[in-house]
Amino acid sequence: MYQALYRKWRPKTFDEVVGQEHITEILKKQVLTDRPSHAYLFTGTRGTGKTTCAKLLAKAVNCLNPVGGNPCNQCEICRGIDSGAILDVTEMDAASNNGVDDVRAIRDEAVYAPVAARRRVYIIDEVHMLSKAAFNALLKTIEEPPEHLIFILATTELYKVPATILSRCQRYSFHRVPPELIRTRLLQVAQAEGLELDEEAAGLLSRLADGALRDALSLLDQCSGAKIDRERVLSAIGLAENDEICRLLEALQRGDSDSALEILDSLYQAGKDVASVLEQLASLHRDLLLRFVAPGSGGALMSGGYGDGTLEQLARNTDVGSLLAALDVLEEADAALDRSSDRRLCAELCLVRLCGLKPAAYIPAPQPAARVPAPAPETAPQPAPAAERETAPPAPQPAEPVQPEEDPAAPEVSWEAILNRLEDSLFMGDYVMLSDQANVTGKQEGEMLLLTARNDAALQTMEQNLDLIRSAAEKLAGRPVPVRVQAAEGVGGDRFAAVNDLFSQFGFKEEK
Numbered sequence: 149m150y151q152a153l154y155r156k157w158r159p160k161t162f163d164e165v166v167g168q169e170h171i172t173e174i175l176k177k178q179v180l181t182d183r184p185s186h187a188y189l190f191t192g193t194r195g196t197g198k199t200t201c202a203k204l205l206a207k208a209v210n211c212l213n214p215v216g217g218n219p220c221n222q223c224e225i226c227r228g229i230d231s232g233a234i235l236d237v238t239e240m241d242a243a244s245n246n247g248v249d250d251v252r253a254i255r256d257e258a259v260y261a262p263v264a265a266r267r268r269v270y271i272i273d274e275v276h277m278l279s280k281a282a283f284n285a286l287l288k289t290i291e292e293p294p295e296h297l298i299f300i301l302a303t304t305e306l307y308k309v310p311a312t313i314l315s316r317c318q319r320y321s322f323h324r325v326p327p328e329l330i331r332t333r334l335l336q337v338a339q340a341e342g343l344e345l346d347e348e349a350a351g352l353l354s355r356l357a358d359g360a361l362r363d364a365l366s367l368l369d370q371c372s373g374a375k376i377d378r379e380r381v382l383s384a385i386g387l388a389e390n391d392e393i394c395r396l397l398e399a400l401q402r403g404d405s406d407s408a409l410e411i412l413d414s415l416y417q418a419g420k421d422v423a424s425v426l427e428q429l430a431s432l433h434r435d436l437l438l439r440f441v442a443p444g445s446g447g448a449l450m451s452g453g454y455g456d457g458t459l460e461q462l463a464r465n466t467d468v469g470s471l472l473a474a475l476d477v478l479e480e481a482d483a484a485l486d487r488s489s490d491r492r493l494c495a496e497l498c499l500v501r502l503c504g505l506k507p508a509a510y511i512p513a514p515q516p517a518a519r520v521p522a523p524a525p526e527t528a529p530q531p532a533p534a535a536e537r538e539t540a541p542p543a544p545q546p547a548e549p550v551q552p553e554e555d556p557a558a559p560e561v562s563w564e565a566i567l568n569r570l571e572d573s574l575f576m577g578d579y580v581m582l583s584d585q586a587n588v589t590g591k592q593e594g595e596m597l598l599l600t601a602r603n604d605a606a607l608q609t610m611e612q613n614l615d616l617i618r619s620a621a622e623k624l625a626g627r628p629v630p631v632r633v634q635a636a637e638g639v640g641g642d643r644f645a646a647v648n649d650l651f652s653q654f655g656f657k658e659e660k
């Protein structure tokens with residue numbers, strides 16, 4: 149019988165668990181010193197190794213010859229637990245056994261000494277699914293556990309576990325496995341299994357798995373049966389429609405609702421769910437947004453479902469403002485789909501709305517090369533984007549802005565001058581931070597003042613004081629000066645800070 153790859157390659161020792169060393173090292177130590185806790189809580193997203201580690205721990209604390217804290221997998225106890233012959237280790241899925249009776253049965257049994265092994269171990273998966281009464285029954289057992297008893301609770305939803313339980317457990321949070329580690333593991337497994345997996349496909353699979361090694365191996369399974377390259381992955385996993393999704397976005401960008409609805413219809417006729425069409429469309433928008441706001445570090449965050457050339461092409465016809473607005477529309481539609489009695493109509497309406505979103509409806513994202521000078525607001529106190537938005541002509545790029553190379557009338561607004569002006573109004577700590585060139589540098593680019601944060605703290609401080617900085621610049625220049633904050637390349641790149649900056653530039657309210 150064929151055994152799924154993720155089962156076959158499930159780690160047999162703590163050392164084989166990928167990406168959770170911060171947990172496995174501690175567990176091994178507890179086994180080595182024979183001082184395990186009575187109650188563990190393993191949390192983290194699916195497929196990161198919670199149940200695997202629970203089973204390993206159950207074996208290791210009972211193993212006759214543990215090896216450096218790992219179960220030996222050879223003694224009669226290890227083998228008995230693996231085969232299910234030893235009943236002292238019990239696994240329960242709270243998703244299907246969530247009643248108080250299920251837990252009471254455990255409680256009644258738990259007081260008895262184990263039969264074959266040294267310790268009774270109860271593994272309760274998805275523990276957050278237990279009913280309130282069941283949690284109470286469990287709590288009584290965890291409060292005063294007999295010496296031989298160990299509970300290992302696992303959950304993907306920590307916040308649903310009562311505090312009374314939390315406080316009695318040693319808590320370990322499993323991290324998403326970084327794509328790089330998943331990629332390496334996939335290549336190892338593929339080689340051992342004789343699967344032809346190329347580097348690009350491995351990279352794509354590792355990103356699609358979203359931190360879950362188990363999912364990555366399942367995806368690899370799905371693709372096996374032929375040489376596994378990028379195309380194979382895309383077709384096996386049903387991402388081949390990505391081309392269609394790109395065509396759909398092109399139609400939306402043209403405002404061509406005819407073609408957009410036609411493409412949706414053909415995907416629908418081919419058996420595709422409308423929700424997943426919108427989901428893929430959102431994912432494509434997200435990839436494009438990352439290209440704009442995190443050109444340096446964004447690559448690693450992208451879905452990987454689209455080629456670079458395709459994204460570049462699509463990016464030419466959009467901007468950050470439209471992308472954010474489109475994502476809003478898509479998110480609303482996604483929520484509405486669940487309630488809607490006519491899902492298809494709901495998706496169609498969403499596409500029609502997206503057709504109405506054109507870059508012209510928003511202020512174009514600042515392009516370093518061509519800057520459209522504000523239409524000389526003179527004394528208007530709030531010449532804000534809002535006013536411009538209403539009167540802006542549909543064409544976002546009015547040919548070449550007629551702008552003298554050096555405008556002698558435009559006063560110099562240097563970062564230093566702004567700092568001088570702000571010395572008294574900024575908090576002392578912020579002032580010291582901002583005035584150090586190692587943290588922030590400023591330069592004028594055309595009309596705009598471009599501030600570059602050299603580290604995360606500087607970025608944050610600038611964000612917090614952006615209003616002050618803007619108004620100081622305005623006072624110095626005698627007119628509003630566009631101030632743009634960006635993170636230097638290589639800076640940890642809090643991309644949300646970058647997005648928030650853009651939010652405020654476009655006059656959106658930052659959402660927390």
Ligand SMILES: [Zn+2]
Pocket residue numbers: 210211212213214219220221222223224225226227
């Ligand atoms: Zn053993």
